[in-house]
Amino acid sequence: MALLKAKGAIMIQLTTPVSESAIRALKVGDEVTVSGRLFTGRDAVHKYLHEGGQLPEGVSLQGGVLYHCGPVIVKDDAGRWKCVAAGPTTSIREEPYQGQIIRDFGLRAVIGKGGMGDRTLEACRQYGCVYLHAVGGAAQVLAERIQRVPNVYLLEKFGAPEAIWEFEVEGFPAVVTMDANGNSLHKEVFAASQAELAKYI
């Protein structure tokens, strides 16, 4: 299928904060690694920001990367946060909010799984953002790329899985499945698989 990565394609390295031109150069199927700073945010955070909630001091999403993730985090013996599992959560639940958050907070990339819908795709095109797909369930491989957990925000309010965690990451792997040029791997695969299914029923 045309959806498969071309042989010999290279891994593209992104470092936060990411420039708009670097984002606009990405295309569906590119494999990337992200290094630098990520913030997690999932259901509670999206609803909170959508309803006019303010980002806590210390959280900047400008040129930044938002990770749809509810990690397992424990405190080590020295009292530091340690991430023991951190794969992506399903992104489509944030579809009602994501476009607005990309626009208002200057996001350059959203990492999650399962892809998102037309409104998010349009916001990616308009404001220069991409959707990066991490492998769902691969919580250990992805947690290994988290070097440090310097901070957590809104922990009391939302609880550990829903809080905003700040991660310092090195070489976090993902695939571009929605680019800033209006292309979505999810739309392509859905349409192709639906057409294929029609042959067998």
Add this chain to the structure above:
Amino acid sequence: MNLLADSLLELIRRTSAEIPDDVHQAIIASLENEKKGTIAANAMQLIEQNIGLAKSKSQPICQDTGSILFYVDCPVGYDQLTFEETARDAVKLATKKGFLRQNSVDSITGKNDGTNLGPGSPTIHFHPHRSNHVTVRLVLKGGGCENVGAQYSLPNEKLKANRDLDGCRKVILDAVLQAQGKGCGPGILGICIGGDRATGYEFSKQQLLRPLNDRNPQPELDGLEQDVVETANRLGIGPMGFGGKTTLLGAKIGVLNRLPASYFVSISYMCWAYRRQGVALSPEGGIEKWLY
């Protein structure tokens, strides 16, 4: 801690950190089947790497350690209340140790007290039998795959699905199409034909206790199970919905009687991170044998 508490904690730890062998074999086979250099093959490679890492570090395969579902087969007269109290303690301790995520939220207030204990968590199903053996099976079912479960009421005009096995096939394949990407494929389907809205879903989850490589003793259901997997794997959905050859690793179908007015097909989708283990317990509550 008593022996039963130790056993349940170990059951939770192992379920969260180690994929059962039957599932692991299927994952390895599908990794070999994907075309090298594709993003589907790379995703399967990462999944395989993740399985090894979780086991060696004794940490959760997936951060969503899911709904905690115990299935207990026990003799008549077994002390279910003590089991339940001990299971709750084991869940709380497993959460503190990071084998389970703080995963249970008050649906009205949104509060997460970090214990994983509350109404419906954990869920324990007791099945009494006329033998002295006690077996405990545990399924940890993540929210991503639970959200793509589906229940169809037949006939379904849009899908041209009538009240027969062909109608069941059509809605099952529709569920696979709709779940793509979201449920962390390649997936495994637990299916119930019949029952009511509650028992249908419940029985569909129980199908996930069957070993992946077993065969359905009813020939027409066995045929449907094989057909659903083969057809799904021709659709090009692939691992994580990236496109590719492996969309399903298995499908297991059970049947309940229905009312004349109802014809439900209930489908529970399990992600590749198929966390399911079980133990046979000694009379003192120690682990005698692992079941998968």
